[in-house]
Amino acid sequence: MIISFKTTRMEREYKDERKAAKSYGEQIARKYIQRVNLLKQARNLDEVKALPGLNCHPLKGNRKGQWAVKLTGFYRLIFTVTGTALNFARIEEVSKHYDD
Numbered sequence: 001m002i003i004s005f006k007t008t009r010m011e012r013e014y015k016d017e018r019k020a021a022k023s024y025g026e027q028i029a030r031k032y033i034q035r036v037n038l039l040k041q042a043r044n045l046d047e048v049k050a051l052p053g054l055n056c057h058p059l060k061g062n063r064k065g066q067w068a069v070k071l072t073g074f075y076r077l078i079f080t081v082t083g084t085a086l087n088f089a090r091i092e093e094v095s096k097h098y099d100d
Contacts, residue, residue: 001042001081001089010091024075024094031071032094039069039079045086066092 005011013020013029014036020029035054042048048069049056055070059078068076071094078092 001039001044001048001087002083003036003040003089003091005091006093010093014091028071028075028094031075032077035069035071035077036091039089039091043085043087045081068095 005014009023013023014033017029017033020032023029024032038051038054039048042051045056045067048054048067053070055068057068058064059066059068063078066078066080068078071077074096076095078095079089080092082088082090
């Protein structure tokens with residue numbers, strides 16, 4: 001997938017694990033970078049949904065149109081997918097959410 005970021009801050013955190021750790025803590029920072037790398041390697045959303053352990057799922061309500069993958073217990077990486085082949089992902093946020 002081709003990845004973009006909602007903010008330059010999120011892009012900097014992806015590129016520099018120390019910045020991500022300062023924002024999210026070491027464990028979540030490490031998972032954030034790993035998950036973005038997995039999204040980059042996938043060809044489309046179907047490949048992401050097939051990866052075990054990510055719990056990739058669509059969100060509901062006011063987040064309809066967004067997707068989430070698991071980082072840790074409650075933390076999720078939120079992203080949107082576009083393109084005719086669903087091969088463009090925009091990283092929206094790292095969120096501690098409880099409902100979909």
